[in-house]
Amino acid sequence: MHKLCTRIKYFLLFDGKCLEPKEREAEIISEILLKAASEPEFRNSLIRDPAAVLEMYNVSPQAKMVIKRTIIDLTQ
Template sequence: MEPKREAEIISEILLKAASEPEFRNSLIHNPASVLEQYNVSPQAKTIIAKSISDLTQ
């Protein structure tokens, strides 16, 4: 996947997490399951999971 497009998807996921509490809670408690739905690299999934984890501390 093109890096720019992957960055856009990461941004979309993080914005959705910021605005939708139910989605955010799912992402916090079971990131692997939620992120399976997105076509992003394992590295991107790690970035998203870490970002969400950092926000909740």
């Protein structure tokens, strides 16, 4: 049975454990980059207009910058 997080606003339940926002952002960054690697249409959208694609995700501006820089590095 999962333990409830008392501060849902600041913690997320993920795979049976409570993660702090920075840990959850790392998970989301990883998910986005894996999706970009495996789905050409998503990758092309991310390359063309990263701001529009990343608006769908609830991550900090710093996390969005990491994703943008990673995509730029991979396409050069």
